[in-house]
Amino acid sequence: MTSGKAALLIAALGLSACQSVSQFADPLAPDIVREAGLGEQILNSGDPNGAVRYFERAAAATPDDVAMQRSLAIANMRAGDLRAAERAMDAVLASDAATPQDRVERGFIAVRLDDWERAGAMTAALPPDLDTARRALLEALVADRARDWSAADAAYARALAGAENKAAALNNWGVSRLARGDASAAIATFERALATDPKLFAAKNNLAIARAMRGDYALPDGVESDRERAVLQHNMALVAQRKGDAAEARRLLERAIAAHPQHYRAAVEQLAALEN
Template identity: 40%
Template structure:
């Protein structure tokens, strides 16, 4: 299907070009070619397999060395294919280009964070003018502030980021985890629950909510949407939290519930229960 889409785009561009002549035709040809290439790039970065996208943009760069558009595509494809270190190097090349944008710097900072280069990410973000306001910029600013344990700035950036998107589930989950790491479990619970109002399928928020509740020894699962398998996994999370806090009998019962609940064999819970009986 992906190749059919690309072929359709190419065919559409050819038909448009065949109708043009003279100077107007040259202009239309150039505009059509640019638009077509942007669409193909978007397809490669969104629906193509990551490794295929990397190969595609490497080929483009070999044909046009130093072209910033191809560098952006390659950097994005590398990050998407979980090659963050290599992606960060390419983003650094993009960021040093005179035609680099503030958004390029944001993407470079994102790649730096993925490689745990927190100091580098902070320096990159600090180089962006304060007038450049975007969800991604403030999401990353919050994460950097978290890494420095600068809680006041982190909370401010998280709050700003949430206000700049209609899909804040992941950033609310990150904010909640930040609160949990500081010991503010009440705020953490609230943020995890709020995240689930935006995305009821976000399992990390469900798991984190169970962990937050467990810190006050509330091991019963919260009233949130969950599949049977998710329920088993959350029972397992609650069980381990209970055992860690010395509530071994409760933990054992929760492990048994997790094993009984899981639609298939739940190896992790079985091993944990066997370890308790050893």
């Protein structure tokens, strides 16, 4: 499959298709949280909205405390309020206490907002001696957007070398390879991610999609629940439908519904649309 056709198919699949850094707050831990310990327990509490409320109160009580604005930006990013994260991080960057890591996090916010000009500006402003996996991952995404595949591969390799969460870095590298039409390399990369972390659902999902794009609709190894099975079969059905294989799409949707009929309504709606 050519890179153009692969990119079109990925785009056509919508939000349930390939999962990469753009869908998540921090596939690699933000350096500014890990290194400075800024409210790390609160940020990692599992209650993103609760963390937002905490840091909103703290920032309001101490408006000159850049650390609170920084933590508020990360909390909002994890809670999915990207505009609020943007405002908080811009306030950090306007201060004298801004760090290169702040520019990296502002770049990730821009990526998730699809503001690639700003993301590129943030990477261009980084000092050459900032050598972190997070910086490398941001540069890889910007290179992907520019379709500069050699630069992307070099950046992903740096991100992987320095990442604590190597499975997440490999998953994103696999998405890059799939988008450029190299399904074989993408499949191998997703398999490496799952060998590193067998529970990483994003890599399972992406592996299933990459294989389906080549006509292989078998579920990946390590499916842990009926819900996972249903989601994967639904997404493979979308690939089959986009490829014009209605019979395979119908079979996969029926299996998805059978796997998890109470909680997987998307497959029911997709099958009804296919039947009509």
